Amino acid sequence: MESIARRLKRLVDPIHEVTYLADEPTAELMALGHRNYWDGYFAGRAAPLGRVSAEVVHAVFYNFADGEVARHVPRVWETATPEAALTARERGSAMALRSRLGPALADSAGLARAAELALQAATSAPTEGRILYAALRTLPVPSEPVAKLWHAATLLREHRGDGHIAALVTAGIGGTEAHVLAALSVGMPAEKFGRVHHLPKAQLAAVIDGLRTRGLIDASGWLSEVGRATKEQIEAITDDLAAATHESLDENELDQLLTDLEPITKTLEAANPH
Numbered sequence: 500m501e502s503i504a505r506r507l508k509r510l511v512d513p514i515h516e517v518t519y520l521a522d523e524p525t526a527e528l529m530a531l532g533h534r535n536y537w538d539g540y541f542a543g544r545a546a547p548l549g550r551v552s553a554e555v556v557h558a559v560f561y562n563f564a565d566g567e568v569a570r571h572v573p574r575v576w577e578t579a580t581p582e583a584a585l586t587a588r589e590r591g592s593a594m595a596l597r598s599r600l601g602p603a604l605a606d607s608a609g610l611a612r613a614a615e616l617a618l619q620a621a622t623s624a625p626t627e628g629r630i631l632y633a634a635l636r637t638l639p640v641p642s643e644p645v646a647k648l649w650h651a652a653t654l655l656r657e658h659r660g661d662g663h664i665a666a667l668v669t670a671g672i673g674g675t676e677a678h679v680l681a682a683l684s685v686g687m688p689a690e691k692f693g694r695v696h697h698l699p700k701a702q703l704a705a706v707i708d709g710l711r712t713r714g715l716i717d718a719s720g721w722l723s724e725v726g727r728a729t730k731e732q733i734e735a736i737t738d739d740l741a742a743a744t745h746e747s748l749d750e751n752e753l754d755q756l757l758t759d760l761e762p763i764t765k766t767l768e769a770a771n772p773h
Contacts, residue, residue, distance in 0.1 A: 503745055503753070504738035508659060510760040511617070513767040514652035517595040518543070520771050524591030531579035531587055538578070541571040543588035546581035547634035559630050561664045562674030564698055585638065593646040599770040604763065605645050613759035614648035616752055621654035623747030629661040648763075655744055662740030666733045675706050680715070680730050683722045 501509075518524045519540065528539030545556045553569040560568065575584070597605045604610060618640065626633035635654050641647045667677050675695055682692035690696055695703055710716045715726035722730065745753055 502738050504659075504741045506757065507620075507655070507745055508741070510757065510764045511652045511655045513764050513771070514596065514649060514760075515656040516771075517599065517649070517767070518588060518592045518653070521592070521595035521599070523595040523598070524588055527587035527591030527594075528584065531583055533575060533578055538571050538575050539584075539588075541568065542575040542579065542581075542584040545572065545575075546584040546588070547631065547638060549581055549634075550576045560674075561667070562677055562694065564675055564695070564702070589641065589646060589650070592649045593641070593643065596649055596767075597645050600645070600763065600766055604766060609759040610648060610763060611644040613756060613763065614644045614651060616748065616756040616759070617651035617655065618647060619752070620744045620747055620756070621651040621658070624658055624743040628665065629658060632658040632661050658744060659737060659741045663733070663737045665740060666736040669736070670729055670733050672729070672733065673706075675703075676710055679703075679706055679710060680722070680726065683716070683720075684727070684730050688720075 524543070525536055525539050528543055529535075531542075533539045533542060541556065544560070545551065548555065548559065550573065551559075553572040556572050557563060557565075557568040579587075600610070622636065624632070626636055632654065635657055638650075641650050667673075672680065675698070678692055678695045679689040682689045682695075689707060690700070690703060695706075707716060707720075710726070711718075714723055715729060717723040717726075748756065
């Protein structure tokens with residue numbers, strides 16, 4: 500049976516992911532002078548932290564290979580301020596959501612209610628040990644319902660993400676290793692996985708060999724029983740660490756939030772079937 504934490508993740512992620520999958524946020528960030536998608540990605544996502552160094556962003560984001568962040572940070576701060584990146588990211592994401600949802604759903608009472616309940620959940624958890632979540636909590640909350648829903652979804656996504664990193668660190672799984680485990684857990688060869696397929700073959704092979712030495716990958720190249728158990732334990736710990744958000748809602752509020760999110764998520768998934 501799907502846990503509440505996992506169900507909330509399933510419903511919230513598509514709302515936040517327009518930031519990375521839709522054209523509008525990228526266009527808004529590129530209009531600031533950034534050179535490419537990844538400039539915009541790092542500028543927008545890291546902006547709540549302020550003008551931090553590549554070393555800090557690398558540590559907070561956790562799962563980028565060595566040197567990847569430094570190709571963009573701190574240069575993106577010379578292109579546009581973090582404040583400008585935040586404004587562009589929010590504006591583009593709200594535009595993307597409204598476009599995909601259509602006026603009937605974007606202006607509905609259900610969406611406005613979902614935005615308020617999601618924000619209540621998203622701002623209820625402790626910030627200690629949650630670096631990116633804590634930074635996001637310092638930002639002003641949009642008043643427009645679609646933008647507010649995106650803001651709440653982003654808070655929930657990064658709160659869970661901070662907890663996921665804690666679970667990975669506890670399990671001794673590095674960032675690139677986490678991508679390999681994620682790929683193999685869904686039956687995809689690691690070299691085909693989006694976040695690591697571009698790495699030099701020797702570098703990726705060394706990561707896979709390290710996981711094989713630890714018994715997480717078997718001789719066939721797929722997850723061993725130990726590897727599957729490790730992956731499942733990491734996800735279970737992540738769910739447990741995410742519970743502080745939805746536990747702030749009473750049973751009726753939680754049921755209402757999940758009910759209101761269902762048509763929103765269904766519409767967004769239909770717009771982005773991949």
